[in-house]
Amino acid sequence: MIVTLDINNRPYEVNVRPDEYLLETLRNLRFFSVRKGCDTTSCGVCTILVDDNPIASCSYFTVKAEGHKVTTVEGIKEESEKIVDLLQKEGSDQCGYCSPGFTLTLYSMKQKLEKPTDDEIRNYLVSNLCRCSGYEGQQTAIKNYLEVK
């Protein structure tokens, strides 16, 4: 079936199956930042934003996205590069696979929470798993991005 999607503020007309998830659709459209991690909404790797809310694209039907605003890391270039620079400054990037999902969740947190505490940060990002870094450097980078102490 044909659906019209708004991805990163551009219209896309795509032919999808009714049971197709956004993860597959976005990868077919060559948005390589959207990556498969677990298939069960539990690792955060495939996170994208739908109407500025973090969503696991592995479990979100593409047809449901019609009429909504879909954002991937490619759509927030300036902000994502800022986050990347801060992560790199702490040396807290390793394999990079989970980073786009993490970046979008962090970006969304910045819109939603004002001056979050350490615990609020950890709670907001708890579903974005990282197996490489140990989280410590990420936490510092996050706080630098949010300009909180």
Place this chain on the structure above:
Amino acid sequence: MQCIGKDHPKVDGKGLMTGKLGYTDDLADPSSLIIKVLRSPHAFAKITEINLNGADEIPGVECIITHKDFKRIAVTRAGQGYPEPSPHDKFVLDNVVRHVGDEVLAVAAINEQLCLKALDIIDVTYEVMEPVLDFEKAIGHQSIIHSEEECHEMFPIGFEPSKNIAASYSMNVGDVDEDFKKCDVVVEHSYYTQAQAHAMMEPHTANAHIDFQGRLHINTSTQTPFHVRRIVATALDYPMSKIRVIKPRVGGGFGGKQCVHGELILAAIALKTEKPCKIVFTREEVFESTFSRHPMRIDVKLGAMKDGTMKAFDVNILSDTGAYGEHALTVFMVAGSKVLPMYNKVDSVRFTGDIVYTNHTPGGAYRGYGAIQGNFAVESCIDLLCEKLEFDPVKFRQKNMIGLGETSPIFEIMGEGTEGTAMFMESCKLDYCVERGLELMKWNEKYPRVANGRKVRGVGMAIAMQGSGIPHIDMASAVLKFNDDGFFNLLIGATEIGQGSDTVLSQIAAEALSVPLDKIIVYSSDTDLTPFDTGAYASSTSYVSGNAVKNAGDKMKELLIKEAANTFGVDISEISYEGLLIKTKDGSQEITLADLGNRLIYNEDQKQLIADGSFVGQKSPPPFMAGFAEVEVDTLTGKIELIDYVAVVDCGTTLNPHLALGQVEGGLVQGIGMAMYEEVIINSKGAQVTNNFMNYRIPTRKEITNMQVEFADTYEESGPYGAKSVGEIGIDTPPAAIANAVYNAVGVRIDTLPITSEKVLTEILKSKKL
């Protein structure tokens, strides 16, 4: 040093984090056939009949392969050097399935839906056999897991499949039994370590096509591209020269991608269909059908004198390698060879054990590689010994542990599957690591416990060592190519898997050539275009591959000096080499590196400068560390919380301190996961209960709230610019340090990992009854 010791950001970091094309699945041809594997629902069964029911005639289904399509060639998927110390006990597909998730057959179709439709209508009839699900009952079990005549060992490893023994080993220094009789105190205890899943974020994936020369191209998320090429060629009886393996960017490995997984079936289907095809594992397949850490029972016996002198050391291990024997012997040996030498002043040591087959998901390489299992048992038992001796456990370690300039007979006796290599500790600041860790933890204020009502905090510690590559076996090489405009291509077989090796190895090349990092353009892990490297395992990349790059860099510098001397018409002794600028010592002539490049490519004395470097370790200098845990135990509920973890690491020079820190912190968190949260749980039918991230819990950012990591200032003469390894050492101490901290808090010893609140509460309640 201008480039070493600097926090250069990962050269591939920004691209990967912002979604540039890079990982294996990004590179798959969009028209690839999709491959799906039918996997065994049984732990142990014989396939008696496969009825396709017309699945192969569904339009869009291109190919179905079963065991009947293959010659019976037994291989090991281990991804080790050749000949492997793992038994050759695996076929691409077999008529026997040996664990839940083992491969039965594979389907390739133009899309996933058709694959699943085909899998759905295929009927497989099994003759279900009694599985071996308790590794302590594997030897002598009525079910023999490997009775195929083609299975074999490559050299003697104690392979006795008729007894379900994949490998066995024993070594002995002195007479432990006699020495125990002389000891004032002897303790003996058994410890159990669990299967742990790697849980790298990128699932295993590979894709392939046949090129215009009829060659098989494989892109695969692997730690060992050169071993993949060899194993695919052997298993499919296909010429190695007709295979090219490329490792794109990898989303984490930790040992889980050292072995060959989807590549064999992928290659067979690519050769059969001659169409681009790809396989992407589901998370369930990653859990059930790849590898996890070998579970072990470790029996430790220690003897010491009242003055705190350790005399005798006896360790016996039973290790569960699961359905196939990948890394069976070597993981087991590392549980001894990277633990026993820490206490090098004993009079006698014995290390024995068997590695048995069961019908579990196979064990395989996993960061720590036996050392974490051995460390948990031995470092827990040292605290137990000290309690009986009434001797301070930190002082006991300080008195008995290995130090600078010292050695241990174990180094020479035990290698990885073979004999080892004698060596002295030319760099070792373990003593500093312990002292500094005590300060950072404020140990004296906290040891053994601080009670606050029903919540009690305790501190515990452990020491650890690892290695830096496998001496005389692990070989790495590098090629540097000098270009017009004065920059270099660095071609390396070494395998970047997220740890930052492309960056660190570029830094080594830049240092050797005295040029900024942006003059080094790195390309790694392509069996056609880059020189050989064993791969990213055994903590070898910084030390082994690093030395190879340094050798190539030194050689290239000599070539540049020679060409500059030629340009100036002077002897090479007259040259002052400064990297971007090369001058005569008297300052009368100079040429920029860019101009020299342009001259050699376009103008005069034209030639392509290429320098190569290889390295094979003559020893494996160990990195050391001391780990300190502070835990809080709720005595009413048993709930344990990790309050702080301190790690002080001696890894020689930190080539890139930020990346080294990331390696230690990441290792610590995986070690903390093994200590407190993670466990592969298998039900009574042999199926994994924990085959997804809902049930298999890895630490999240809520569990890890405080870690302090520091490095000792050391220099290893044999390493590139003084470096040893840092990839694995961080994982080793948490299980023992946390177990010891729990004991110091509430007086119960947990000897079976993971240390859960449930176990702690049970032990607290038991101790109250006594």
